[in-house]
Amino acid sequence: MELTKMLHSVQDKLLEEDLWLNAGKVMLEIVFIMVVAAIVVKVGKMVIRKVFMVRMKTPLRYTERRQNTMLKLLENVIAYVVYFAAILAVLSAVEIDVRGLLAGAGVLGLAIGFGAQNLVRDVITGFFIIFEDQFSVGDYVRIGQAEGTVEEIGLRTTKLKGLNGEIHIFPNGTIIEVVNFSLNNSVAIVDVSMAYEADIPKAEELIRDFLAALPAKYEQLVKTPELLGVQNLAASEVVLRITAETKPMQHFAISRIIRRDLKIFMDEHGIEIPYPKMVMYQKKAGNADGGTGDPVKIEDKGKV
Numbered sequence: 347m348e349l350t351k352m353l354h355s356v357q358d359k360l361l362e363e364d365l366w367l368n369a370g371k372v373m374l375e376i377v378f379i380m381v382v383a384a385i386v387v388k389v390g391k392m393v394i395r396k397v398f399m400v401r402m403k404t405p406l407r408y409t410e411r412r413q414n415t416m417l418k419l420l421e422n423v424i425a426y427v428v429y430f431a432a433i434l435a436v437l438s439a440v441e442i443d444v445r446g447l448l449a450g451a452g453v454l455g456l457a458i459g460f461g462a463q464n465l466v467r468d469v470i471t472g473f474f475i476i477f478e479d480q481f482s483v484g485d486y487v488r489i490g491q492a493e494g495t496v497e498e499i500g501l502r503t504t505k506l507k508g509l510n511g512e513i514h515i516f517p518n519g520t521i522i523e524v525v526n527f528s529l530n531n532s533v534a535i536v537d538v539s540m541a542y543e544a545d546i547p548k549a550e551e552l553i554r555d556f557l558a559a560l561p562a563k564y565e566q567l568v569k570t571p572e573l574l575g576v577q578n579l580a581a582s583e584v585v586l587r588i589t590a591e592t593k594p595m596q597h598f599a600i601s602r603i604i605r606r607d608l609k610i611f612m613d614e615h616g617i618e619i620p621y622p623k624m625v626m627y628q629k630k631a632g633n634a635d636g637g638t639g640d641p642v643k644i645e646d647k648g649k650v
Contacts (some may be wrong), residue, residue, distance in 0.1 A: 372439055378441065379435045380432060387429070391421050392418050415598070424649060467518075472502060476499060481528075483497070486528050487528070488525040492514040493508065528594045529594070531592060533591055534601040535588070536605060539586075541620040552615055552617070560604070566600050567589055568591040573588050575585075
């Protein structure tokens with residue numbers, strides 16, 4: 347009997363109109379809060395982007411890399427703040443005492459603070475990375491064994507995109523040493539091999555004329571590339587070295603361009619590029635008295 351009464355009581359409770367009206371009202375409030383939070387975050391990010399676009403057009407010099415870093419950081423901060431406020435509003439909507447929860451969270455935070463040292467270290471390190479401008483979004487850096495472009499710098503983690511598209515995520519507190527390749531101009535180093543039979547002084551003069559015309563063709567070059575001279579005397583070739591100062595991280599592309607254009611230039615001016623050669627010796631036919639002649643040297647200059 348008691349079980350039957352309990353079941354009837356529960357059934358009556360579930361069939362109450364006020365219960366479902368209140369539940370529907372709470373659900374609508376939660377949906378409304380989350381929609382408003384999403385709209386506020388989206389609008390806030392749009393406003394931040396507009397502000398940074400206006401700043402970039404002002405006479406004051408703001409570096410693009412610095413602006414991109416601050417833009418990403420502020421977008422993350424506004425998302426954290428708005429969604430945290432939305433969670434508090436949802437808890438209030440379901441009649442949970444937020445003030446008591448915050449007070450308890452303060453005591454709990456103090457208790458677990460000693461166990462969250464890594465989190466605190468990540469946040470502090472992230473702040474100093476941004477404040478000291480150690481590297482910014484868009485920079486090409488090396489962190490530990492990983493190398494790539496900085497995709498995002500947050501207060502807790504840094505994201506690095508490698509050459510093959512992989513994403514490396516580093517807690518900021520673990521970043522001990524960083525090599526930043528984007529702060530200063532880069533230097534392209536190109537080694538040119540020439541045959542020993544080539545006229546080296548004439549080739550050097552022609553190559554210098556070739557290099558003098560490059561800055562007008564390629565804007566990545568900061569100044570005229572320089573021919574340093576003979577770098578090495580190898581077994582079958584003479585190696586000349588060229589250096590070219592480029593804009594940051596443009597040395598890879600310029601190296602390929604110089605090699606391509608220089609190959610065409612050397613072919614046009616008859617400067618021989620070394621390639622493997624094979625030398626064979628063949629004995630002459632025997633003399634009338636039965637003796638053997640001296641060996642004859644036969645060179646095969648065809649490419650192997």
